[in-house]
Amino acid sequence: MTELQPHKILPRLDESLLTHLPPFSRLERRHIRTILDQATARRYDAGVAIFDEGAPAERFFMLLDGYVRVVRVTQSGEQVTALHIPAGQLLGIAKAVGRDTYPATAVTATESIALSWPMRLWESFVADYEGFATETYKTVGDRMGEIHNRVMEMATQQVEQRVANALLRLINQSGRKVLDGIEIDFPITRQDLSELTATTLHTASRLLSAWEKQGLVRSKRKRVTVLDPHALVVISQPKSGL
Amino acid sequence: MTELQPHKILPRLDESLLTHLPPFSRLERRHIRTILDQATARRYDAGVAIFDEGAPAERFFMLLDGYVRVVRVTQSGEQVTALHIPAGQLLGIAKAVGRDTYPATAVTATESIALSWPMRLWESFVADYEGFATETYKTVGDRMGEIHNRVMEMATQQVEQRVANALLRLINQSGRKVLDGIEIDFPITRQDLSELTATTLHTASRLLSAWEKQGLVRSKRKRVTVLDPHALVVISQPKSGL
DNA sequence: CGCAAAGTTTGAGCCAGCGCAAACTCCCGT
DNA sequence: ACGGGAGTTTGCGCTGGCTCAAACTTTGCG
Structure with missing residues (x-):
């Protein structure tokens, strides 16, 4: 994990943060600039929720550093971890699958940094940025595959x-x-x-x-x-x- | 289940087949016509595979009648059913999540009928038909949710x-x-x-x-x-x- | 019509892993 | 430095559900 100053918003976001991450890697520099200027960067302590299951999906995230567990809780209070998300992936992309509420809770496993954007920008990202949607859906597919594997494992x-x-x-x-x-x-x-x-x-x-x-x-x-x-x-x- | 003549391709596909199904419901009649004219209709006996896990995803399907189980098989030969798909849903939409191979096997639970299109049409469907992509991704999201629920169930x-x-x-x-x-x-x-x-x-x-x-x-x-x-x-x- | 295949039921024994309980150890804050 | 909370280890008994096994029932086919 990269060192960083706790509790301090990074002064200016550098393009290099995103240029090598799949959903953005094929974009022009000026687009990346625009995207960054619309983003909010935030640092999270270890063990805190970035968003909660069932809450209105108001923002979507790009995890820049750290590690996040996607968990759900049963009525009886037991936690079940569905998957782990490493830095460099999108997070909370409920809108991509037609939901307006987060389907699970995202908890940081370590101190983490994430960019986020208001969900209303989602449509424009998909529309304006070539390849963004494709890469996003690849991520969705991968996660689906992972969960699917967990089912297999648990079953057999x-x-x-x-x-x-x-x-x-x-x-x-x-x-x-x-x-x-x-x-x-x-x-x-x-x-x-x-x-x-x-x-x-x-x-x-x-x-x-x-x-x-x-x-x-x-x-x-x-x-x-x-x-x-x-x-x-x-x-x-x-x-x-x- | 609707009665139908076994082993016989329906003579002409009627628009009403698709007009009330979510991915197509908002489309104009002429578009539906085009879509149907590009489709292949086929009947499947109960218990046969529509496509196999790992096979190149050459076509995508719309299940018109019947019922399909999505299964995967472990190395040791045990079958695990991931989910059930009722008539009216898309099937084999690997391309939607960036895969070029089917991630699981689809087996008919009953005699079934499905339309299918060559996967190369996928992009044009997404591009040309307003709402098709959105509805499709809603389906993906729902299935993700279902599998997620199965994990929870099995865990607790x-x-x-x-x-x-x-x-x-x-x-x-x-x-x-x-x-x-x-x-x-x-x-x-x-x-x-x-x-x-x-x-x-x-x-x-x-x-x-x-x-x-x-x-x-x-x-x-x-x-x-x-x-x-x-x-x-x-x-x-x-x-x-x- | 009778046989084989497919599907179902039921019994008996066993053991992986859970529940409960208690002790121990490391880390952190003051 | 020392108290307390968080995380870990270990023991023990119990049992849900699996394995193995066998009989039974229904259906389809020759």
Whole structure:
């Protein structure tokens, strides 16, 4: 994560923020300028909601830095994490799928920075900027695929396999290479992991402990490092040896 | 379901087929005519694949009659049903989300009829027909929501609740009123139900038997009638009395 | 009309993972 | 430095629902 001054709006937004991000990458410089001038930049502490499920979708966002979990809460208060969104993706694009209310809550997993625009600009973005819509819908499709995969997993795999899979996904998506392994570069609790894999905090903890004893992972409070990804891949595979 | 001559292409497609379906409903008559003239109509037997996961997405479809299950298969060969699509919806719209291959397999649950168009027409549909894109993306959003709900269910609910929920959804979406209850108007096996709720054929069967004894449902081979929807609603709710 | 295939029911045993409970450890604020 | 809250670990008992197994019923076909 990039360092930044907390609680301080960046003085002027530089075009380079957006030029290499897919939805904007094919745009002319002057368009990017316009887009940035219409944007509001904001910093979020870790663990706060950017927007809430059910609230009127008044703005859409581009996550510039940090990491966001998309969660929903059941009537009984249990949290379920649907997906993780890394920096560089759009967020809260309810309008793109014909909703006027956010379908889920977005919670920052780390301190994060996001640009946002009033939703009324959505139509003009789609109309004026070549490729913006296409790239956006690709994102929607990818997320659909991800959720779809989660359904498959939950339907067919054991808890152990699901947790292994979740770790693998996390290190792929946001792993940082360290000396002896790959660390998930944002804080993640056992609880988070359990919400991601539809199990209990306790079971997740037991699995991590067991793997730690076998030298597959190392974990501190809120931090997990995968030492032996291949072993996890083996575990994540249904029904083999052991 | 409407009666129709098996194995026979309808002689001329009538505009009324599409005029009341959301993606087309706001279009002018001449546009509908053009669209129909470009379409291929086809009838499918029950239980056949309209298209397969991973295959190049060469056509997109409008389901005119019947019912389709969207399924995926794991490496180990287990089927998981992601969602059900009723007549009147678009199908195989991979292009809409930036894919050039179908993300899942579509299997007819009943004898069905669908129109289809070559995917190369997709862009022109989006460009030429006001509202087509918007309505399409609404559909995508709805499906996303549905899958999302399935994740929530599977993460937090017991099998009994999930099966009750599935039945309720099915009678809402495609129930036919009969004398003493509501019948699911297409054939559905215990196996299908189990794939829909991520359980086993055996557990699904046991639940149905139990409910039948209590007079909540009646079931023949491949047919289920819900006699007491309210009781199912109670069962589907998490943790209350018994 | 009778057989085979497809679908359903029911039983019995077992175990993964949950619920509950308690202790422990790390981090942060004052 | 020390208290307290947040996060983690571990034990133990219980049970929902899966696995395996077998019989039964309906339907379609030759």
